[in-house]
Amino acid sequence: MSAPRGTRRRKMRRRADMPLLGGARPPIAALLGLLLAVAGVTALVLGGNDRAGVDTAVLTSQQRVAEDGALSLRASLDESVTDLQRAAALFSGPRPVAADTVLDKLGKVYGKWRGTAVIDPAGGLLAARGENIPLATVLDKSGQNGQEGQGGAAPVPRLVRLPSGETRMLVTAPLGGGDRPRLLVASGTLNVPGISTGEDRSLLVVDSAGTVLASDGPSVSRTAWAKRAAKSAADASARTPEPGGHPGAGGHFMAVGKAAKNAKKDSRTAVGYAAAGRAPGETSPAGTLGLSVITSVKVTEDASAVRTQAFGLVAAAVLLVLAVVVTWVLIRTVQRPLLQLYLESRRLGRGELDRPVKRFRGREPARIGAALESLRQQRLGGRPTRTGRARGGFGTRGTVIVCGVLLLAWAAPLLLLLNRAGSGVDVPRQLVEDQRRRTDTAADRVRKALNEGWADVASVAEIVGAGGGKEGADDAVLRTTLREHPRYRAVYVLDGDGKVVSRAGDSPRHPGGKKPHPDSVVQLNTSGKEPAVAAYAAVPGGKGRTVVGEYDPQFLISMVTRPGLGKVWLVDKKHRIIAADRSHGFRAFTKLPGAHLEKVAAAARKDAKRTSGTAVLRRSSDSAIVAAAGFSGGGAVKDLDWQVVSEQPTAWLELPEYTAQWHTMFAGLLGVTAAVACLGWLHIIVIRPLRSLADRAEALAGGDRKTVLFPQHHDEVGAVVRNLELIRQQLARPSGRN
Known part of the structure; x- marks a missing residue:
C-alpha cells in the first residue's frame, strides 16, 4: 500500500532541504576511514614477517664500497688519459720535439705507465720506453687516431689483453709539430681500486662482457655467485645512472653457498657491484670502457631480526577499538543532535507548534533546544524569556578534546616512547x-x-x-x-x-x-x-x-x-x-x-x-x-x-632495531596526523559555529528581533540558522503571532 501523496511530498521537501555537503558527517567519516587505514598500515609495517635487517645493512654497505672503488678506478683512469693528452699538447709546437726527448721528459714526471712510445701511423715505431706496447692494436686504428688528432678530439682509451693474460689500458694522443703526424702512446696496468682486502674480502674488476680483468684478495672468480655478479655488473654498466647518485648503476645481493663438511650452516657472502660509468652530460673517457667493480665479503654473523609482529597486531587492534568508540561518541554527541536540531527548528519555522521541543543532552544542543522551546512558546503568545537551565553539562568542544586525547594516547607513545633502539643496538662488526x-x-x-x-x-x-x-x-x-x-x-x-x-x-x-x-x-x-x-x-x-x-x-x-x-x-x-x-x-x-x-x-x-x-x-x-x-x-x-x-x-644504518623504531614512529605520526586533521576540521567547521549558534539562539529567545541571522556554511548548523531566521521574521511581524 503506497503512502499518501502529501506524506511523499513532505519527505521530498525534507530531503531537498537537508544539506548534502559539509557539516559533521564528512570529518567524522574521514576520521573513521583514516584511523582504519592507519590501523592497517600499523599491522603491515610492524606486524609483517620477521626480516633479516642485518643483511640489508651489510649489503648496502658492500654496494657503497663497490661504488667507492668504481669512482676511484674511473678517476685514476681518467687522470691517466688527461695527463697523456695534456703532455702531448705541451710537447706540440711549431717545431717537432724529438721522440726520445718526449719520452725521457714524460718518464721523469709520470711513473704510472708500464710503457710509452711515439709512433708514425704510416711508418711504425719511432721511440719506445718500458715494456713493449702491442703496436698492432694501435696501427690498426691509426687512421682513426690520426683523424682524431687533426680534429683535436679527446683520446679514446681501450683495453688490450696481453698473451700473458694481463690487461693493459692503451691511451693515444696526437703529437703535433712537423709535417708528418705522430702518436704518443702509453700503456698502463689495470689495477683494482685502493681498497684494503683481507682473508674474507675479494675485489674484482670486470668489463662489459663480465670478464675478470683484475682481482685482489681470495680467488672467487670460479664460484657460481661470482659469475652472477659479473653478469649483474655487466648489465649495470649498460644502464643509465640515476640523477644525483653514483655516476654509474650498481646493486647488491646475498650469495648462499655450500658450507664446509663440519659446518652446521651454509656460508653466506655479501656481494656489491657498481659500474665505473659516467653521469649524463659528464665527460669521462674511462666511463666509456664499461668497467665495473665487484666486492664480496663473507658474512659470519647470523642475520638478526626484531620481532614486532605481535606488537603491531595489538597496536592495530587497539586503534580499531578506539576508532569505533570515537566515531560512535561523535555521532551520538555531535552529528545526531545536529540533525535533530535541524528537524525541530524546521518544524517551528513551518508553524508546527503543537508539541514541545525535544530535550537535548550536551551543553550546546541543550541550550539551542531550550531556546527553540522558548521561541515556540512565544509563537503561542508567551513573552520573551532568557534561557539558563541548559548551561550545564558536557560541551561538544570538551567531547572533541576527549576524543583527541584518546587518539593521542595511542599515537604519542608510538611516536616518542615505544620500540626505541637505544645505545644497545647490535651493530655487525x-x-x-x-x-x-x-x-x-x-x-x-x-x-x-x-x-x-x-x-x-x-x-x-x-x-x-x-x-x-x-x-x-x-x-x-x-x-x-x-x-x-x-x-x-x-x-x-x-x-x-x-x-x-x-x-x-x-x-x-x-x-x-x-x-x-x-x-x-x-x-x-x-x-x-x-x-x-x-x-x-x-x-x-x-x-x-x-x-x-x-x-x-x-x-x-x-x-x-x-x-x-x-x-x-x-x-x-x-x-x-x-x-x-x-x-x-x-x-x-x-x-x-x-x-x-x-x-x-x-x-x-x-x-x-x-x-x-x-x-x-x-x-x-x-x-x-x-x-x-x-x-x-x-x-x-x-x-x-x-x-x-x-x-x-x-x-x-639500515639495522633492524632502527627499522622497527622508524616504522613505529611512522605509525604514531600517521595517527597524530589523522586525529589532529580530522578533529581540527570538525572543530573549525562544526563546533565553533555551533557554540556561536547557541549564543544567537538564546539572544533571539531573549527578545533580540533586530539581529539578522545568516548561515556561514551550507551544512547542519547553517540549516538551523536559516530556520531561526524564519522564526525571527515571523516574530518580528505583528501578524506573526498565532
Whole structure:
C-alpha cells in the first residue's frame, strides 16, 4: 500500500532541504576511514614477517664500497688519459720535439705507465720506453687516431689483453709539430681500486662482457655467485645512472653457498657491484670502457631480526577499538543532535507548534533546544524569556578534546616512547670494518689526487724550462693549465727569491719574501677563512724558478664527499679541519667536533706501521662508528701527515632495531596526523559555529528581533540558522503571532 501523496511530498521537501555537503558527517567519516587505514598500515609495517635487517645493512654497505672503488678506478683512469693528452699538447709546437726527448721528459714526471712510445701511423715505431706496447692494436686504428688528432678530439682509451693474460689500458694522443703526424702512446696496468682486502674480502674488476680483468684478495672468480655478479655488473654498466647518485648503476645481493663438511650452516657472502660509468652530460673517457667493480665479503654473523609482529597486531587492534568508540561518541554527541536540531527548528519555522521541543543532552544542543522551546512558546503568545537551565553539562568542544586525547594516547607513545633502539643496538662488526675500509679509500683518493696534481705541476715545470723563460710563453702555459684542470685556484711561477714572475688565476698566497718550497705538496697556512694548499715543482735548469699550483678548497671538499659515509673531515697533523663533506659544512682550522674523534685520529696516527685506518664503535645516546685513516704510499704528500676522519651515526644504518623504531614512529605520526586533521576540521567547521549558534539562539529567545541571522556554511548548523531566521521574521511581524 503506497503512502499518501502529501506524506511523499513532505519527505521530498525534507530531503531537498537537508544539506548534502559539509557539516559533521564528512570529518567524522574521514576520521573513521583514516584511523582504519592507519590501523592497517600499523599491522603491515610492524606486524609483517620477521626480516633479516642485518643483511640489508651489510649489503648496502658492500654496494657503497663497490661504488667507492668504481669512482676511484674511473678517476685514476681518467687522470691517466688527461695527463697523456695534456703532455702531448705541451710537447706540440711549431717545431717537432724529438721522440726520445718526449719520452725521457714524460718518464721523469709520470711513473704510472708500464710503457710509452711515439709512433708514425704510416711508418711504425719511432721511440719506445718500458715494456713493449702491442703496436698492432694501435696501427690498426691509426687512421682513426690520426683523424682524431687533426680534429683535436679527446683520446679514446681501450683495453688490450696481453698473451700473458694481463690487461693493459692503451691511451693515444696526437703529437703535433712537423709535417708528418705522430702518436704518443702509453700503456698502463689495470689495477683494482685502493681498497684494503683481507682473508674474507675479494675485489674484482670486470668489463662489459663480465670478464675478470683484475682481482685482489681470495680467488672467487670460479664460484657460481661470482659469475652472477659479473653478469649483474655487466648489465649495470649498460644502464643509465640515476640523477644525483653514483655516476654509474650498481646493486647488491646475498650469495648462499655450500658450507664446509663440519659446518652446521651454509656460508653466506655479501656481494656489491657498481659500474665505473659516467653521469649524463659528464665527460669521462674511462666511463666509456664499461668497467665495473665487484666486492664480496663473507658474512659470519647470523642475520638478526626484531620481532614486532605481535606488537603491531595489538597496536592495530587497539586503534580499531578506539576508532569505533570515537566515531560512535561523535555521532551520538555531535552529528545526531545536529540533525535533530535541524528537524525541530524546521518544524517551528513551518508553524508546527503543537508539541514541545525535544530535550537535548550536551551543553550546546541543550541550550539551542531550550531556546527553540522558548521561541515556540512565544509563537503561542508567551513573552520573551532568557534561557539558563541548559548551561550545564558536557560541551561538544570538551567531547572533541576527549576524543583527541584518546587518539593521542595511542599515537604519542608510538611516536616518542615505544620500540626505541637505544645505545644497545647490535651493530655487525662487518659494518665497522666497511667504515674503516671506506675511510681508508677516501684517504687514498685524496692522496692520489694531490700527487696527481703535483705531477701536473711538474710537467708544467718541464715545459716552462724548455721555453727558456721567454716573455709571454709562461703565461700561455699557465692559462692552459688552469683551464684544463679545475682542481687549481691559481697557477704561477716564482723566482729563486719567492717573487711571482708569472701567474694565472686568483692572487697567489705564497708568503712574500720566502723562498719556494722544494718539490712537494705544502700546507701554506694554519689559520684564516680557507686553507691554502699548493704543489711546488722546480723548473729544470730554471735557476731556482718554481711552478706552483694552489688547490681550490672546493676540490678538497669534493674528494671527501661520498654518500653513505656519514660525516667526513680532512684534518692536518694537529687535527685542524682542512675540508669536510658538502652536506655538513665546516669552519677552516677548527678542531674536530668531539674528543672521541680526536682520540680515534690519534690512535690511527700512533701506529706508524699501520697499513689501513682505525675504526671503533662508540656507544652512547647517539651511537656512531668512527674511523680514521692517514695517507699511505708516500709521494709528494709524504710530509703532510694528513688524515681522513669519518663518523657514521648508527641511526643512519639500515639495522633492524632502527627499522622497527622508524616504522613505529611512522605509525604514531600517521595517527597524530589523522586525529589532529580530522578533529581540527570538525572543530573549525562544526563546533565553533555551533557554540556561536547557541549564543544567537538564546539572544533571539531573549527578545533580540533586530539581529539578522545568516548561515556561514551550507551544512547542519547553517540549516538551523536559516530556520531561526524564519522564526525571527515571523516574530518580528505583528501578524506573526498565532
